[in-house]
Amino acid sequence: MALNNPESPVDLNELVDIRDADASLFKSIIDQYLMDIPGHVEALQKAQVQRDAEAIGQQAHFFRGSSANFRANAFVDVCGRMETQAHSGNLQNMTVLMNEFTRELQRVREALEAEQRKCAPGAEDV
Amino acid sequence: MTPKTAILCDDDKTTTMILKHLLTPLGFSVSVAQNGKEGMALIEAAKPDLLILDLEMPVKNGISVLQDLKEKNISGFYTIVLSSHESETAHDQVKQLGADEVVVKPFTPALLVKHIEDIAKEGRV
Numbered sequence: 027m028a029l030n031n032p033e034s035p036v037d038l039n040e041l042v043d044i045r046d047a048d049a050s051l052f053k054s055i056i057d058q059y060l061m062d063i064p065g066h067v068e069a070l071q072k073a074q075v076q077r078d079a080e081a082i083g084q085q086a087h088f089f090r091g092s093s094a095n096f097r098a099n100a101f102v103d104v105c106g107r108m109e110t111q112a113h114s115g116n117l118q119n120m121t122v123l124m125n126e127f128t129r130e131l132q133r134v135r136e137a138l139e140a141e142q143r144k145c146a147p148g149a150e151d152v
Numbered sequence: 153m154t155p156k157t158a159i160l161c162d163d164d165k166t167t168t169m170i171l172k173h174l175l176t177p178l179g180f181s182v183s184v185a186q187n188g189k190e191g192m193a194l195i196e197a198a199k200p201d202l203l204i205l206d207l208e209m210p211v212k213n214g215i216s217v218l219q220d221l222k223e224k225n226i227s228g229f230y231t232i233v234l235s236s237h238e239s240e241t242a243h244d245q246v247k248q249l250g251a252d253e254v255v256v257k258p259f260t261p262a263l264l265v266k267h268i269e270d271i272a273k274e275g276r277v
Contacts, residue, residue, distance in 0.1 A: 040260060044173055051173055055170060090236070090257065091206075093258075095170055109236065
């Protein structure tokens with residue numbers, strides 16, 4: 027589990043109590059986050075193409091809030107910078123931020139997918 | 153004892169799942185709304201003891217919910233607003249619309265719920 031591992035893009039310490047109390051809820055939380063990603067990424071990409079600062083800010087806000095639950099600090103930081111910049115209306119640097127966003131999101135997604143596999147039935151037997 | 157009721161109004165499902173899990177052992181019966189329109193419908197159907205309201209949501213945002221509540225004179229419950237804005241001015245605006253307090257996002261759900269437990273013990277929720 028991604029606990030206190032400085033190399034990991036997530037830190038699941040906050041969710042340990044939930045995992046211990048209700049493993050299926052713990053898995054559901056990760057499942058939900060991973061399920062939400064494609065729709066919000068699509069909305070973010072569309073907003074970027076349309077240069078819609080408000081929509082970019084909304085999507086960055088969503089990712090910042092939901093990813094904080096997994097202490098995905100580097101990704102949360104990128105989302106925060108995107109949100110601030112979108113709210114300022116200045117989209118000049120947004121392509122660079124989007125690249126950083128995509129890279130960090132991929133790291134978070136892979137880490138959570140690994141946790142998801144550990145939660146799968148029979149995973150402990152492997 | 154009648155269970156206390158809480159409405160979580162936030163489009164972030166992972167956060168509402170975690171908050172619901174943490175609030176239930178405190179004796180809260182928790183309902184979830186994914187936007188302000190759904191939240192208003194829940195509040196008007198049955199006034200909660202606690203409202204946790206995100207400001208940035210699709211369909212109808214948190215400010216619009218607070219304005220509606222004020223216009224319709226619906227009050228008498230503890231309202232915690234989740235905001236990404238850190239400025240005191242923004243917080244004052246939200247409080248003028250009836251929010252009891254503002255929590256800046258991102259936040260730690262367990263700490264928020266511990267805080268709710270404390271104010272519940274004080275009888276404020």
